[in-house]
Amino acid sequence: MTNKKYKGYLIDLDGTIYLGNERIPAGENFIHRLQAAGIPYLLLTNNTTKTPRVVQKRLHDKFNIDTALSSIYTASLATVDYMNDLGLEKTVYIIGEDGLKEAIYEAGYKKERENPAYVVVALDTDLTYEMLVLATLAIHNGATFIGTNPDLNLPSERGLTPGAGALIKMIEAATRVKATIIGKPEAIITEKAVSKLGFEKSDILMVGDNYLTDIRTGINNGIDSLLVTTGFTKPEEVPELPIAPTYVVSNLDEWDV
Known part of the structure; x- marks a missing residue:
């Protein structure tokens, strides 16, 4: 599809790059295409059950994705950052x-x-x-x-x-x-993630499968959004969404990085 070119990406994992333990080949391809193009990204997950190192190993072992530890930002890390900011x-x-x-x-x-x-x-x-x-x-x-x-x-x-x-x-x-x-779609994790990418919000795209968390992250925080209907939000729900995502695709092979 024809779309705006973005300098950086915030990307959900479960339902977007994989589904549980199942592969989503288009999700894997998407990360590989970003890497080949040298486009920075942050894997932004609300999952707190696994450390970034475990996430990194799982991506390598199960989903054919090699990614830097610094590219993984979990709600756990954002929680620690927030607690440190409060200073109690x-x-x-x-x-x-x-x-x-x-x-x-x-x-x-x-x-x-x-x-x-x-x-x-x-x-x-x-x-x-x-x-x-x-x-x-x-x-x-x-x-x-x-x-x-x-x-x-x-x-x-x-x-x-x-x-x-x-x-x-x-x-x-x-x-x-x-x-x-702390986590998506709230401003706390979003602002931390945007800061880590180092671009203006207008140059960043939020990619995910869940309208309530991933896409509302974009909508609520002034970031363009790409909904992929491989996980939580189904294609038949798209026409009824209260505020439309910037883009919708059925799989990430349709997206031109």
Whole structure:
């Protein structure tokens, strides 16, 4: 298709470059074409369960993509950047998996169950009721409540499964406190990512499969957007979207970098 040329790209992963454990060949080709053209990109994911190094290895092993560690920016890294900006005491209670915990603890934060400065909530497939209790009580006691990302569902081979946003909503209901959301489509992760790319927003394209997170990242933050209908948002939904993406393709082979 004929389109504007962009100097840099923000690119979602799951549903865009791959789907769960399934390959999306057009997604792989898209990254290879950007690399061949020397166009900078940042892989921008709300997934907090894996560290950037694990993401990098998975892209290599499963999806035929070699990419620099610096090209991967997760909601975990953005959460740490935000916490550092706030500058509160470095104590935290985390509902989340290793990717999130490693990023936060490596930044010098200490686990605190009773009276932490922060409660950070993300996807945790080993979630227990006691974890919800500890998070709720800490927030009642004044902890700053951070949600890594608002994704209510995750696309998988089995269908749409509960995401971090569903857990955050549960704790918001129990505490009557709204979480500060870090991940797409919020401004926090977007501004950090734009800064890392180093271009004006008018020169950047946001690429993703999920209208509610990826495409709203562009719409809400003044960045052009490309919706690819290989994951969350289906082709039949496109005509009914409240604000249209800048571009829509059925697969990324249709996009001219």
